[in-house]
Amino acid sequence: MLRGSFExxxxxxxxxxxxxxxxxxxxxxxISNFLMGQDCLSTISCFKKMGVDIDIKGNxxxxxxxxxxxxxxxxxxxxxGNSGTTIRLLSGILAGNNFDxxxxxxxxxGKRPMKRVTDPLRMMGCKIEGxxxxxxxxxxxxxxxxxxxxxxxxxxxxxxxxxxxxxxxxADSKSIIREKVKSRNHTEIMLKSFGADIDVxxxxxxxxxxxxxxxxxxxxxxxxxxxxxxxxxxxITKGSEVLIKNVxxxxxxxxxxDVVKNMNGNIEIINQRLVGGxxxxxxxxxxxxxxxxxxxxxxxxxxxxxxxxxxxxxxxxAEGTTIIKDAKELKVKxxxxxxxxxxxxxxMGADIEELEDGMVIKGKTKLNGASITxxxxxxxxxxxxxxxxxxxxxxxxxDKECIDISFPGYFxxxxxxxx
Ligand SMILES: O=C(O)C1=C[C@@H](OP(=O)(O)O)[C@@H](O)[C@H](O)C1
Ligand SMILES: C=C(OP(=O)(O)O)C(=O)O
Numbered sequence: 011m012l013r014g015s016f017e018x019x020x021x022x023x024x025x026x027x028x029x030x031x032x033x034x035x036x037x038x039x040x041i042s043n044f045l046m047g048q049d050c051l052s053t054i055s056c057f058k059k060m061g062v063d064i065d066i067k068g069n070x071x072x073x074x075x076x077x078x079x080x081x082x083x084x085x086x087x088x089x090x091g092n093s094g095t096t097i098r099l100l101s102g103i104l105a106g107n108n109f110d111x112x113x114x115x116x117x118x119x120g121k122r123p124m125k126r127v128t129d130p131l132r133m134m135g136c137k138i139e140g141x142x143x144x145x146x147x148x149x150x151x152x153x154x155x156x157x158x159x160x161x162x163x164x165x166x167x168x169x170x171x172x173x174x175x176x177x178x179x180x181a182d183s184k185s186i187i188r189e190k191v192k193s194r195n196h197t198e199i200m201l202k203s204f205g206a207d208i209d210v211x212x213x214x215x216x217x218x219x220x221x222x223x224x225x226x227x228x229x230x231x232x233x234x235x236x237x238x239x240x241x242x243x244x245x246i247t248k249g250s251e252v253l254i255k256n257v258x259x260x261x262x263x264x265x266x267x268d269v270v271k272n273m274n275g276n277i278e279i280i281n282q283r284l285v286g287g288x289x290x291x292x293x294x295x296x297x298x299x300x301x302x303x304x305x306x307x308x309x310x311x312x313x314x315x316x317x318x319x320x321x322x323x324x325x326x327x328a329e330g331t332t333i334i335k336d337a338k339e340l341k342v343k344x345x346x347x348x349x350x351x352x353x354x355x356x357x358m359g360a361d362i363e364e365l366e367d368g369m370v371i372k373g374k375t376k377l378n379g380a381s382i383t384x385x386x387x388x389x390x391x392x393x394x395x396x397x398x399x400x401x402x403x404x405x406x407x408x409d410k411e412c413i414d415i416s417f418p419g420y421f422x423x424x425x426x427x428x429x
Contacts, residue, residue: 018232106180
């Protein structure tokens with residue numbers, strides 16, 4: 011069982027943005043509670059290659075911003091490692107800057123679609139080259155001279171939205187980016203605090219170009235996507251009671267809390283407060299014997315997209331049949347997360363069926379230990395380490411290191427809570 015309290019590590023999405031926006035602001039920025047995950051370190055490394063002075067001291071990062079037009083042409087390739095957020099958002103910034111740069115990444119990044127970003131950036135007037143008509147890395151961006159855009163987003167993606175907002179900062183006129191479903195809005199919140207001219211009207215975001223962004227001190231709240239593993243661990247192991255402190259509770263991210271409540275899980279938000287425009291609070295989670303099944307569809311998917319692997323584990327312990335649909339996006343994450351989850355849960359004895367856009371899980375099944383293929387996908391590795399908490403025999407993960415992408419110190423945190 012899991013018992014005790016736990017101080018949550020910083021949010022990955024917000025940490026990336028804090029480095030990027032600080033780098034293109036003018037002046038000294040201090041970022042506290044920064045997530046020292048591999049993905050965020052990849053972002054730091056890319057901006058250092060563009061001449062930004064970035065210093066890490068413990069959990070704090072000091073960034074001396076170069077100003078909106080002050081990035082330097084990189085002498086080297088920009089390597090985003092495993093990070094989709096880095097390659098997408100950085101493409102938007104590069105599109106606005108008057109030099110060319112080439113983006114590369116690891117094997118998994120090489121399979122993640124980029125046309126969702128490169129197509130609209132081309133519409134803004136940017137010249138881009140890359141594999142399969144700039145759908146895959148390496149991608150070369152020749153920045154500068156952007157036009158404003160009025161764009162209806164075909165995919166619900168905060169990464170695409172953010173890339174286009176960033177490019178719009180550099181355009182010659184106003185841009186409007188229109189979402190179909192609201193995705194995480196950290197870019198809009200944080201860029202405004204840096205002085206960007208952004209107006210959000212429900213699903214439409216209007217950006218007027220500005221001459222400069224100004225320095226900020228940023229506190230990064232805890233990552234609810236990381237908390238999700240501890241939340242599910244506590245819900246499914248008898249006798250558990252965990253207090254997760256300092257959780258980011260931005261409404262565009264709290265789908266997992268709604269789902270857990272819907273499933274009759276015992277979760278309570280306490281001590282809510284606003285920090286730097288972002289809602290933060292503590293979560294008290296207790297073992298929940300009488301979980302029931304649920305249906306998860308497009309109306310909530312963007313608010314819990316990264317939590318689906320561990321929600322699938324939760325569903326194996328609920329009464330009834332859980333349906334997860336409209337989740338095609340899972341196929342283009344670090345691995346095909348529909349397949350990674352379904353195949354591995356099947357190996358453990360779960361009653362689960364793969365759908366074209368999701369999965370169907372019959373609950374109240376006993377899970378057994380198995381050899382798990384993670385595909386070096388951090389969320390898969392962590393989701394199955396949580397499934398392991400309720401197995402008689404241990405699972406074996408083929409890779410644990412990938413967890414450092416988003417949750418360094420994960421096993422230590424889990425061990426401290428385990429009784
Ligand atoms: O903007 C972000 O920080 C992120 C957006 C999501 O991706 P999509 O926008 O591609 O859905 C999410 O899966 C990713 O982990 C982080
Ligand atoms: C999909 C993820 O991240 P990214 O797209 O930044 O690689 C994730 O962290 O689950």
